[in-house]
Amino acid sequence: MKVLVKHLGVADYAKTYEAMQTFTKERNANTPDEIWVLEHPPVFTLGLAGDASNLHTPSNQIPMVQVDRGGEITYHGPGQLVVYLLLDLKRLGIFVKELVFRIEQAVIDTLLDFGVRAERKQGAPGIYVSEQDGAPGEWLGAKVAALGLKVSRSCSYHGLALNVATDLEAFGRIHPCGYEGLKTVDMQTLGIKDNIDIISQVLLKHLQKQLSLSELDNIR
DSSP: OOEEEEEEEEOOHHHHHHHHHHHHHHOOTTSOOEEEEEEOSSEEEEOTTOOGGGBOSOBTTBOEEEOSSSSOEEEEOTTEEEEEEEOBHHHHTOOHHHHHHHHHHHHHHHHHHTTOOEEEETTEEEEEEOOOTTOOGGGTTOEEEEEEEEEETTEEEEEEEEESSOOHHHHTTBOGGGOTTOOBOOTTTTTOOOOHHHHHHHHHHHHHHHTTOSOEEEEO
């Protein structure tokens, strides 16, 4: 069965969140899986395990939305590649932990394609910059991608956010994932000049491989 890949441009967070919930609630065993590729206007989102005090410097211009994904607080905004994975895990034959591992691997492989080494960290969801060949260690350990999922009736929604050319100052207003002092970086700061569309195509290729998806049908 084809997976529908919907390229949604810049989409309001609250409306997209509601649409994900509705899609998951109304889908059945014959509903094709979907992947939504988009960016959001500036917004902070707080997961189920979140502590609102981790937004230590609120902004009147950036709202905060409480959501039903796992994880803590994060920021979404223009220049960040967001990919929502609306998948029937029973049909794919994978469990949640395996899904998380495969998504993380797709992000790691994508970054490596652009010359950036990255890794997982035990107990800290997301993807982090690891030691680079011949590169200064300024961004060693900085978070470059976030991950948060919700599974309902064996179907996933929410997904991942990869910082491509993002407002890093906004991350300075929060303790990312609840960790005070955690550095956050984007691909542009790491020297990657490719645009977000090119990076999204590479990431989709790796997601297709990692999730063993037979065919992607892009809808723009």
